[in-house]
Structure formats: C-alpha cells, structure tokens
Amino acid sequence: MSNNKSGKSISKREQRHHSLFSELPLGIIEQDWSIIKKEIDKLHPENIDNLPLYFKNNPLFLRKLVDSIKINSVNDSALKIYGANSITEFIEAEENAEEWWDEDWESLYASEISALASTNKINYQELKETRMDGSIFDVRLITRLVSGDEDTWNRILTIIEDVTERKNYEAEIIKAQQELKDKQRQLVHSEKLASVGLLAAGIAHEINNPTGFIKSNLETLADYKNSIIAVFQVYSELEQALMLHQEILSESKTGELLNKVLEIKQQKQLDYILSDITMLLDDSINGTVRIQKIVMQLKQFSQVDEAGLKWVDLNEDVIETALRIVCNELKYKCKLKTLLAPLPKYKCCPGELGQVIMNLLLNANDAIGVKGEVSLTSEVTDMGINISVSDTGLGISEDDMWKIFDPFYTSKVTGKGTGLGLSISQSIVEKYGGTISVDSELNKGTIFTVFLPLG
Structure with a gap:
C-alpha cells in the first residue's frame, strides 16, 4: 500500500488501474452504476432472468436507470475523441445535452445492463455518437465491470474506440462492390446488345436472299404483264371491228362468243384489272427495293460486310x-x-459514325416528355x-453536365439505358480526331455537336 497526497492509502491494484486508465490510447469513461444495481436487485427474479423483455415493456424504468448513471472519470483519449478540453466540460455537455434518447440508445443500455446482470458479461455495441462540435462519428463501445466491484457496480468501464474511418472504408468497399456488380451487369447487357446487333445483321442477310428472288419474279411478271396488255390491246381493236357487223354476228357462232366475252369482261371488270395491275406490280417492286435498302443499311451499320x-x-x-x-x-x-448541307466524301467506318448519330437521336427522343421536336443538321466549314x-x-x-460522358453514367430509369452510349460515341469520334460538344438549358433543350476534322 502507498499513500496519495490526501493521506489515503492506494492499493497496487488501484495504482495499476489508474496508470492503465490514464495512459491507454483507447478512450475510457469510468461510471458509477450503483443505483442501477440496487434497482435491479429489487426486481422479481423472473424479471431479472429476462431483463431485455422487462425493459421493452417498461421503457420509463430503463430511462430512469440511465439517468441515475454518474461519471467518475474520463481519460485523455476519450476527451480527445469527443473533442472536450476537460472532464468538467465533458460532464457539463452530457448533463446539458438536449433530448438524445432514441431507440438506438434504449437498445444500447438495455443490452449493456442485461449483459452485466447476467454473470457480469462484457457487452459490445456499435453506434453513432456526437462530438462537442456537433459532428457525428461512429464508435465501438465495450462495457465491463472493474474487477472487485462486481457486487456493487460502483465502477463501470466503457471503452470507446472511434471506428469512423473503418466504417467509411467498409462503406466504400460495399459501394465499390455494388458498382462493380452494376458494371458487370451493364457489360453483360452491352454484350447482349452487341450479340443482338450481329443477330439482326445475320437475319437481314437471310432476308436479302428471298427478297432478291421475289423482286426478280415481280420484275419478270411485270414483263409478262406488258405482253398480256399488248395482246388485250389487239383484242380490243378486234372487238371494235367485229361490233361494226352486228347483223352478221347476230346469226353466227362468232356473235354468240363475242357477247359472252363482253359479259365476262364486264363482270370481272377486266379494264380496271388491266389498269390496276400496273400499280400493284410497281408498288411491290418498290417495296422489295426498300427492303433491300434497309437490309443493306443494317449490314452497313453492324459493319458485318x-x-x-x-x-x-x-x-x-x-x-x-x-x-x-x-x-x-x-x-x-x-x-x-433535317437540314443537311452537301458534304465532301469522308473516310470512315460508316457503321461506327452511324452508331454515334443513332445514340444522339435516341437520347434526344428520351429527353422529350410527351411531344417535342428533334432537329438534325450537317454543314461543312473551313475546319x-x-x-x-x-x-x-x-x-x-x-451538376450532370460534367459527367454525361462518364462510362455507366445515366439519368434514365433502371433498365432503360446502360450509360455507355455517350461514352462509346465520344471514343468513336475521338478516334477520327474529332470532338463531341454539348450545350444545354434546363427545360428548354440540348444540342450535341459532332465535329469531324477534314484532311
């Protein structure tokens, strides 16, 4: 035993405790929970055996217990964590704090008291705390009894560890993992789109074959039509010549056949058919030409050929x-x-630049609510x-303007876009030494301009 300045004896255990308390880099708060101990001992044994349920059913009793806690001491590390200059300042801040009781604190103290009441177990908790300057930080709390005070709860140690940095790292890791999952999902989606593009080009190639022979057959039929019409023109002249000899025809087999032909011709509307067949064949041939052109454009866009x-x-x-x-x-x-000015020939992969224009057009379409206008212009300058x-x-x-070309950034709803359109478009244009610029005003519209250098 040794004596302190007041003359009181200090045991070696207390000296060691004081040294650890003061010098430990972890924050430590020593509290007096003796009143809590006395109140818990007054409870019925059944309630003591199931304190969490009792506290849940009697929240005012729990709050009363917590209000009875007294702070004995706070080490320098704890003061530093909370941003307090002295123990007095720390205690005054605790006593003068505005209403702070919430479900987290209720759960914390219910867990701590129940753990200590059950064979004096150590309790671990993590929650958010408030510093003296009002800033919020994450702490890990370890509550335990000081050896020798198990029966009185006069000295309770709460070890405080600031885990804000660790929590931030964990949050960043979780965020990075989620972003990686999103990027993987979007890349898979992009690969699917690319596969669909190749599939569409392959289908277009297959469509081209039957379209080709349909067009050929229609053109042959058009030639046949001309021959048939020529025959019918001669027949019409013969018909008119025969009609001049009605008195002879009326008593002959030729007249009977002529009348039958005239009747069928009228019933079947042969004159209308001969005039309409030309329009039908012309429209059909034009349709096959359009199909072939679309197929050619799809193949060109996909760069298959x-x-x-x-x-x-x-x-x-x-x-x-x-x-x-x-x-x-x-x-x-x-x-x-559209307002397209004559342009000089340009050396490129048309499918690539076509993808750029298509992306810009689809983005313009998505930017319009119910109804609106999209304009597409081209011009050549000295540059x-x-x-x-x-x-x-x-x-x-x-805020969004500076990140619209970032990969995977999208303002569209989930599932609507991959966030790769503008990024890919910018890469394509830059490959040709060009740029994509944007000028936009909220609720008025946006202009994207693709510049391609000459020479």
Missing part, C-alpha cells in the same frame, strides 16, 4: 441510315426536322464537318 475505312457520303451513308433505323422510335412523340442533333426536351443540369 466492312473491311476497314472507306470513303462515304456522310449524309446518305451515315445520317440517313441512322434516321431510317431509329425513325420508328422517334415518330410517336418527335417532330423530326471540318459539323453534325448537330438538338431537342426541345428536359435539358441537362450543370
């Missing part, structure tokens, strides 16, 4: 091709305006070629 760069007319081979592919999507709510797609849609906010 391309072997590198080639010189193309951007208006015809890129812009109009993209328009034909997406026109069915646009027609329901967009009024489309190069400009292709612009504008809409009268929702526009883009300043």
Whole structure:
C-alpha cells in the first residue's frame, strides 16, 4: 500500500488501474452504476432472468436507470475523441445535452445492463455518437465491470474506440462492390446488345436472299404483264371491228362468243384489272427495293460486310441510315426536322459514325416528355464537318453536365439505358480526331455537336 497526497492509502491494484486508465490510447469513461444495481436487485427474479423483455415493456424504468448513471472519470483519449478540453466540460455537455434518447440508445443500455446482470458479461455495441462540435462519428463501445466491484457496480468501464474511418472504408468497399456488380451487369447487357446487333445483321442477310428472288419474279411478271396488255390491246381493236357487223354476228357462232366475252369482261371488270395491275406490280417492286435498302443499311451499320475505312457520303451513308433505323422510335412523340448541307466524301467506318448519330437521336427522343421536336443538321466549314442533333426536351443540369460522358453514367430509369452510349460515341469520334460538344438549358433543350476534322 502507498499513500496519495490526501493521506489515503492506494492499493497496487488501484495504482495499476489508474496508470492503465490514464495512459491507454483507447478512450475510457469510468461510471458509477450503483443505483442501477440496487434497482435491479429489487426486481422479481423472473424479471431479472429476462431483463431485455422487462425493459421493452417498461421503457420509463430503463430511462430512469440511465439517468441515475454518474461519471467518475474520463481519460485523455476519450476527451480527445469527443473533442472536450476537460472532464468538467465533458460532464457539463452530457448533463446539458438536449433530448438524445432514441431507440438506438434504449437498445444500447438495455443490452449493456442485461449483459452485466447476467454473470457480469462484457457487452459490445456499435453506434453513432456526437462530438462537442456537433459532428457525428461512429464508435465501438465495450462495457465491463472493474474487477472487485462486481457486487456493487460502483465502477463501470466503457471503452470507446472511434471506428469512423473503418466504417467509411467498409462503406466504400460495399459501394465499390455494388458498382462493380452494376458494371458487370451493364457489360453483360452491352454484350447482349452487341450479340443482338450481329443477330439482326445475320437475319437481314437471310432476308436479302428471298427478297432478291421475289423482286426478280415481280420484275419478270411485270414483263409478262406488258405482253398480256399488248395482246388485250389487239383484242380490243378486234372487238371494235367485229361490233361494226352486228347483223352478221347476230346469226353466227362468232356473235354468240363475242357477247359472252363482253359479259365476262364486264363482270370481272377486266379494264380496271388491266389498269390496276400496273400499280400493284410497281408498288411491290418498290417495296422489295426498300427492303433491300434497309437490309443493306443494317449490314452497313453492324459493319458485318466492312473491311476497314472507306470513303462515304456522310449524309446518305451515315445520317440517313441512322434516321431510317431509329425513325420508328422517334415518330410517336418527335417532330423530326433535317437540314443537311452537301458534304465532301469522308473516310470512315460508316457503321461506327452511324452508331454515334443513332445514340444522339435516341437520347434526344428520351429527353422529350410527351411531344417535342428533334432537329438534325450537317454543314461543312473551313475546319471540318459539323453534325448537330438538338431537342426541345428536359435539358441537362450543370451538376450532370460534367459527367454525361462518364462510362455507366445515366439519368434514365433502371433498365432503360446502360450509360455507355455517350461514352462509346465520344471514343468513336475521338478516334477520327474529332470532338463531341454539348450545350444545354434546363427545360428548354440540348444540342450535341459532332465535329469531324477534314484532311
């Protein structure tokens, strides 16, 4: 035993405890829970055996117990964690704190008291705390009895560990894992879209074969039609010549046959059929020509038949091709305006640039609410070629403007887009030494301009 300045004896155990308490890098608060101990001992044994349920049914009793807790001491590490300059400041802040009791604190103290009442077990908890400056941080609390005070609960130690940084790391890891899952899912979706594109091009190639012989047959039938009409023209002249000799025909077999032909001709509307068959064949042949053109554009867009760069007319081979592919999507709510100036031949993969224009057109369509207008223009300048797609849609906010070209960023609802369209488009345009610029105003619309340098 040794004496302190007041003359009181201090045991070696207490000296060791004081040294650990003061010097330990973890925050420690020593509290007096003796009143809690006395109140718990007054309860019926059945309630003591099931304190969590008793506290749940008697929340005011639990709050009364917590209010009876007294702080004996706080070490320097704990003061530093909470941002307090002294024990007095810390205790005053605790006593003067505004209403802080909530379900988390109720659960914490119910768990701590129940753990200590049950064979003096150590209790672990994690929750959010408030520093002196009002900032919120995450703490891990370990509550235990000081050896020798098990029967009185005069000295309860709460070890405090600031786990804010660890929690932030855990949150970042969880976020990164979720982003990775999202990117994997979107990449799989993109691969599916690419596969669908190749499949569509393959189907288009297969469609091309039957369309070709249908067109050939229709053209042959058109030639047959001309021969048939020529015969019927001669027949009409013969008919008119025979009609001049009615008195002879009336008493002959020829007259009988002529009348029968005239009757059938009138019933079957032969004159109308001969005139309409030309229109039907012309329309059918035009339809097959359109199918072949669409097939050619699909194959061109998918780059299935391309072997590198080639010189193309951007208006015809890129812009109009993209328009034909997406026109069915646009027609329901967009009024489309085009103003295409004559452009010089440009060396590129038309399918790639077609994908850029198609993405911009579909984005413009998505930006429009119920009804709106989409404009597509092209022009040539001294520097190069400009292709612009504008809409009268929702526009883009300043906060979103800087990240619209980021991979996987999308403002569309889940499942509507992968967030890769603009990123891929930018990569394609930059491959040709060009740029994509954007000008937008909320609730008024957006203009995307693709610039492609010449030379």
